[in-house]
Amino acid sequence: MSELPHDPIDELLHRAHNAAEGAPPEFMGRLRARMAAEAVADKRARLMYIRAGIAAAAVIILALVIGLNVEWFIPRPQPVLEPGTAEATNTGGNSPAVNPQAPDMRPEPQPEPQGNSEPAPETPEPKDPAPGEEPKPEPEKPENVVDKPAPETPELKEPTPEQPEPNKPDDTVEEPKPVEPKEPEGTEVKPEQPKANAILASVIGTTKLRVRYDGEAWHDYVDEPLRDGARLSAGREPVALNLVDGGLAYFDGELRIAMEGESLVFSITSDNLYIDNLETGREIKIVAERYTAGMMDAVAAFFLERSEFVAAALVGTASLGGEGIQSGYSRRATSHGIGNERAFKGDRFLKDLPERVLLREDFDEPPPGGMYGEGERLENGVAVMDKAPRYIAFRYNPTLTVVPGMVLRIRYRTTDVNKLELELFTMVGLKLLKKNKETLYKRVFTPAKNGEWQEIEFEVAKIADNADPENFPTHGELLRNFKLHFAGGDKAKLEIDSVEFVRVQN
């Protein structure tokens, strides 16, 4: 695009702008003080990690030594078998067959003290299905939280060291798990570039689709990572994808996904594509025939039909052929060129959009950002608190950015509780030059049932500031923690099964 011709008014602006004071003298001092403070903190953190690593290594080595001693040298009661009998050569009985393909973690045979030469009973190990045999389904966790088995009858999951922990099926954990680390604040402009052949997406749910890479034939998708250059063909139902930076894509028809420099590129062969990459910091290009659309930190939809390509910005801005598209508008590209912006009236394809999971905490293990540690405990995937200070709280890792359409969903159970107070604190900002107050968004509510699991949803944008009822969370604000207080009788108890932040596109 050609540069604009010079205009004399620019000179006035130039003079005015550059006559303004630059950085004040104290700017450098404060900046250097902060750098020094961060450097010291980094050094301390590194030292702490090194110490923790050494301690962990020592514990592991100790455990291995003890384990090997137990395995090799401690006599165990064993059935005496005649060499050559079926029982002696075949693990048989209740012991599953050893998986010939699984890495054998057992120690090499060692000379043992006389009298202990009989083979030890095999420890159960994962079993591969025999040819022709139906594969044994992995233990399934229900997809919907509501259907999650009640925590009061938990399954005992205490795998022995020899038993690999069963994998969680992908479709049960709806929290996006980008395979590349994501800058948490979403404000960086130069995101990390995924390496060649990097995993760019994963499929949400169990929708049928086919996958193909260059030089290969199409194959049915089977729970596999989608790498750079993957061509995807949706079946009857549209397919939802978790993208590398935590974004969401939803498409029908056929497309190819690849990296081009720092941009994630979707090449559409047919039909429709919806993308939500708000606050991911990743530029996305959509190529359809000879047209190219673009978006960054936005929500947009793209439709390719009979050589006409339509791009619509739903939240934030997008572009088509270098022309900007404001939120709520679309542009159409045809053989005549790029059309003007028009109000976007929606499309059938966008009626059943999947939710984008921004954060999900199941309390199967401590949250990455940590619990507050005020006496709450995690029991079988449930956070439990039944004493002062009567709240359950955890920190995000490190922050959670407010986006339009954000919904908070809590599955909880109360006993002898008459009031609950939800608190969402914002990040203490960058106010180094003046005291900054964090904002506390708060909602008070009453549990509908006593002693029963229930689920409640809040539109985050409607949770008011505790200090200013006219103030609500806005796009870009950084939330730093979740806190749910409770009040009630002497035996008041709060249990939280899950906390989930999702983005819903209306």
Added chain:
Amino acid sequence: MPDDLELTTRLARGEPAALDAILHAHRDAVVRFVRTVTRDENSALDAAQEAFIRLWRNPKSFTGGSLRAWLFTVARNVALNEFRGNRRRTARIERVAEPPQAPTADRQAADAERLQQVRDFIATLPEQERSAITLYAAEGLSQAEVAEVLVTSEGAVKQAILSARKKLKERFEDFS
């Protein structure tokens, strides 16, 4: 004079001189620009500081091009994200401190007053327009670089600049 990429490479190696050179070259420009974005002195200084901190923490995140444009982009993003949450409380426009004036130079004082009026007027424009015209006319970035900083298309930048120019001309008809 070392180029931007060389400076950030040296910064990554931990050379203090590289940091000094970067700060010396860009701190005033970044503060001035982000002040235009936020219209709030404290937010502007915080955002500018954060941009330099991010570069210092991870110099390799700058991969080429104009370092000043990169710093503008980061500072603006920080300012907008931080500012969104506080806009109700910082909506007022804070006047930037005047540079000291020579007491005898009446004409200089009048000129300074006029330039302040221009800055005040710029502060009333929509964010996209004031950022676009400032980056283009005052900081000398190309349309493409402005588009990169504002994360928008060149077409949108052009439109914003033209719109800002028109309003400036209407307000300062006798600018010459």
